[in-house]
Amino acid sequence: MPGPKDLDPSSSPRALLGAELRHVRERKGLSQEALGMRLFVSGTFIGQLEAGTRRLRPDLAPMLDEVLGTDGFFARNCHASHKSRYPEHFAEAAEAEAEATAIREYAPLLIPGLLQTDAYARAVNRAFDPTAPEAVIEDWVEGRMARTRLLDHPTRPLLWAVLDEAALRRPTGGRAVMADALRHLASLARRNRVIVQVLPFESGAHAAMEGPVKLMEFEAAPPLAYFEGIRTGRLEDDPATVAQVRFTYQLLTACALAPAQSLALLDALAQDYSYEEHP
Structure with missing residues (x-):
């Protein structure tokens, strides 16, 4: 699989959250698989969050904040990524x-x-x-x-x-x-x-x-x-x-x-x- 793509955090809420997630995870020295294990999701899912191809679920955001020590960042910003014109x-x-x-x-x-x-x-x-x-x-x-x-x-x-x-x-x-x-x-x-x-x-x-x-x-x-x-x-x-x-x-x-x-x-x-x- 190709290496992670640099996202433009201003392009969408999902891109912002994905870029921040990758930054904090790497700063903590965690692999995608290791972080996924702590959250009971796959490392693949973490990679898709970071790439901006998946949404951050509201139930997962507080768990991310707790594991990564991000002081509520993901919980506060998660709702923005859920605004959509689609069902x-x-x-x-x-x-x-x-x-x-x-x-x-x-x-x-x-x-x-x-x-x-x-x-x-x-x-x-x-x-x-x-x-x-x-x-x-x-x-x-x-x-x-x-x-x-x-x-x-x-x-x-x-x-x-x-x-x-x-x-x-x-x-x-x-x-x-x-x-x-x-x-x-x-x-x-x-x-x-x-x-x-x-x-x-x-x-x-x-x-x-x-x-x-x-x-x-x-x-x-x-x-x-x-x-x-x-x-x-x-x-x-x-x-x-x-x-x-x-x-x-x-x-x-x-x-x-x-x-x-x-x-x-x-x-x-x-x-x-x-x-x-x-x-």
Whole structure:
């Protein structure tokens, strides 16, 4: 793993806390593993805190202050790193996503958030909460579209998405919305900004039948896997678990259509949706 990256403490609250944590830990002569043992977390987790890819949990901050003798610094400043426009269960994953150098994702039921259009995101969020005020829906959509601006950079992060055919054939938001969403996907693939593969129905049983898969890699921190359910989410840094998820993803890419074939299917489905909307 690369050496620790020098963080700009002014760039975010997490960067400030991470830089201070590394400074104090090294001053105390503790390794990441040794500090993790005292806090009942992994050394990997400490490294991710220092790299700014994980949030400092409120229950952990006072323990850090006690072990490191920092006179309440982490407890006082922890709350700042928890301010987010995203739902609590997804906030830490969204922040890690913004720091990732590579993201690999399998989506069984919907187009992933980073690849959604405005109209598609609006339809997904409205289905998620049919009774939410329109202002709340718009705020959620704005947050999701803010995430897509990660792709404004020409090369980083690498984004590799395997989409189940079911996600492409479910007319989320109506046929016109789906046509635009698939054309957007195809455009990103043609500009070589993302790698898109479609896992077709004809592949049959596959390694991720139980749900979505998401992996994130970082320049100066260990990789993470993200597990998501209905209104729940969890980041996992256990090396064995991450390795198993990576193997699952490799199996998925082996079963999926090649990128060129996937692009052809996206074009065909977009054309079908357009034709059915305007016969």
